[in-house]
Amino acid sequence: MTSVAIEATALQRRFGDRAAVDGLSLRVEAGEIYGLIGPDGAGKTTTLRILAGLLDAQGSVRLLGRDPFDARSGSREVLGYMPQQYSLYGDLSVAENLAFFREMYGLSRDTFRARRDRLLALTRLAAFRDRRVQTLSGGMYKKLALACALLHEPKVLLLDEPTTGVDPVSRRELWDLLHEFLAEGMAIVIATPYMDEAARCHRAGMLHGGALLVEGAPNELLVAFRHPVFAVRGDRDALEELLARDDEVLAYTPAGARLRIVVREGHERGVLARLEAAGARAEPTTASFEDVFLARMREERSAA
Amino acid sequence: MSGSLRRTKAIAHKEVLHMIRDARVLYLALGLPVIMLLLFGYGISMDVDHIPIAVVDQDHTEASRRLVEKLVAGENFVVVARRDSADETTPLLRRGTVTAVVVIPAHYQRDLARHDPTSAQLLVDGSDSIVASIALGDAVGSLETLTPAAPEPPPLIARFNPAMRSAYNFVPGVIAVILAMVSSLLTGLTVAREWERGSMEQLFATPVRRSEIILGKLIPYAVLGMLQTLLIVTLGSWLFDVPIRGSLALLFGASALFLCAMLGIGLAVSVITKSQLVSVQVALLVTMLPTTLLSGFMFPIANMPWILRVLSSLLPGRYYMTALRGVFLKGNGVDVLAPQLVALAVFSALVLGLGIAKFKRRLS
């Protein structure tokens, strides 16, 4: 029996005359990780801040049934939040930051020690406990920020681009950490610009102009994806110029030494012919989540 | 320990760490008061001496010479020029070479001996009215004894400050001004800094309450403030020979209440403006300026127009000043100063309440 851990209904938030979030609704269940993806300015940070009760908005939010905008609802005890901007204390050490959050959540000494040691081990920050946070590199900082958000073992976790600026190895470590807690029933919403991370989520929602364009389980979205995808080999510079101008090509991304292109359904013949004329070789390949996302964005933009 | 207490304590502890690791805060908190005390104390003394004067002696008799000697005897005046007529001294007054001119008319000695009306004239440069009035006062004091046969006027004794030493006036006032300035400055920075650095966002996601944040930040600065008070009271009293006639406990009690008020102002400003730069300016404007001008420190309240008197009665600085002078110079006790203490307590509670109320748990 699954329970709804995060529920947002018809969220609306304007900044001036711009709608940052426009009629957004969301449901995440315990043990589920939901990816919020979208380009800059799509509303990811605004959405997360509303979910955390940090930004007023129309509509309603419930975290495990509690209203994060109501100071007495006890939402803070079950919420873990990692903002996009740097918000730990730079002049304090790793250990001091963790100890501070221990006090904020009222953890007993033994509980704190056990969790702290486990988190420091999982994030490989144990050797840096006495280092001032401002001297940590970007990836280390993010790992610490995640550790601070996980210290009180929240049931709901909101992460705003936790892996931006983090190298591939550290990113995997962060994800391993998240999986540990997912297995224990945590509900997670993660805003991410990385398509491969969105693909690892149970469900993902594409934000555009403050509303969810598409939402669903990545592999379902992939199965439903109609446009054919090809891996193209050739002179990359020339190819990119060509593809940028071709309206039937919905998206292209570098993939190793080749380019993956998404061709509008039904228009493969023309595109492949043009590519061949340019001296390129194309091979059909399986679609990736990034293809789905980019193609959808492109369709949205041409419709606008 | 209850959650609330733990969180408040943690906020206070964190604030202490920030304070220690930013040396500038400590320099500001402890160094600046000392510097200001020395500047105010030594630099701005209302005891003006060695006032340069010119003498126009048209009598050239022993009586006239004795008059001049009497004037310069107390080191209040120094003769820097002699002329034959008052007109010749005008350029000296204009240029500021002399601040005053003594004119002794011809036949001074003769008229004096004959009990005929005569008088020496003191011309004072009034462009600096403070110095002028001091000069006048000093001169009158020096010369009083010269008028023979006049009935002895009742001696003027300034109680509590017999030598009318300005330090007695200044030191308590300077203490108030320094505390007002430094404490509101420091707290003015603290909340705004969290907003600017971005850590407020993370903090609001935790169970901590606004009152815990405000009070937690208040405590370390209050302790620091008491250290400042101890420092400048001791220094001021020792360097300038100002006695502390009342109870020390009362002095520190009143200071603690005043500190709460000033720190509270700083915190409220910090909460409302969310910008360190603006915070600092507003905090100073709202604490140091009124305390300097309207608390009775430099200018007597009784002399002010009614609107300023009303304003003054709303300022914690005014009550603290009264309390300070009371304890330092008059040896007043709680019985006399109770109204001041109550006023300070009420103000503190109000301003801290304002800070908490205005503290929004939302990012804008």
Place this chain on the structure above:
Amino acid sequence: MKPAISVRGLERKFGKFVAVRDVSFEVRAGEIFGYLGANGAGKSTTIRMLCGLLAATAGEAEVAGVDVLRHPADARRAIGYMSQRFSLYLDLTVHENLAFFGGAYGLFGAAFRARRDEVASELGLGALGAEITGSLPGGLRQRLALACAILHMPRVVFLDEPTAGVDPEARRTFWRIIRRLARGGSTIFVTTHYMDEAEYCDRVGLMVDGRLAALDTPTGLKRTFAPGRMFEVRGARAKEVAAALPSATVEPFGAALHVRPNDAQVGADELARVLDARGVAQSGVTETDVTLEDVFLRVVGGAGAS
């Protein structure tokens, strides 16, 4: 022809901590040189030394023909630098920012305006002159920061994670611009965490714990560190696959796994059959390209990066 950048035995210590250790390499004029590494591996420190912003504790470095360690001020005239947290003035307009940085490099008046318009149009900022910088989305700000860095036509341009946090489309546009700059003769030295961008580089250096652990073309690196064929295995668990194929490299990649068997003869179908035979659940195996991310994981992952 003299290399645009020449580094020998470069070292930087912070107290006892050695951030950069014995780094040596050369970059040719017009080359796009990528610099990768885990966070804290020493990339930013290296760039700062090469830009004359940080002194070295040992070694030599020459950039655009100038000994940058001994004469940093002279070197800066020929260097463009776009920092990680780029320093644009958010409350100024696009033109005002350009004017400020132009002025900093001694460009004024008509000469400046001509150059400004040239750069703005090349970077697609032509119509945005009067926009307040803070109101621009990340991708456009990135381009503006680049514009400010190349106003003075530097021979060598250093870019420190220039596309961090920007969406894929904007990143692609940005790299098109970079490649155009390189074709025009500028040498580009760039650090990035986006492995797909690193593919655009002519050569790539990998830093691990302060040392240059690898330096080659992307193809060369793949051959050295991830030789053989790469397969994407979907719907399988890493531990199971690793247990079933002990001599293969297995890494999570998005929702799937990247598996590189020891034997380069094995194809996708055969691999699928082997997995089925050994009781490993999977929902599809396809051959895929080796990427620099695979290389990165191989070189850096094993070394215990922090």
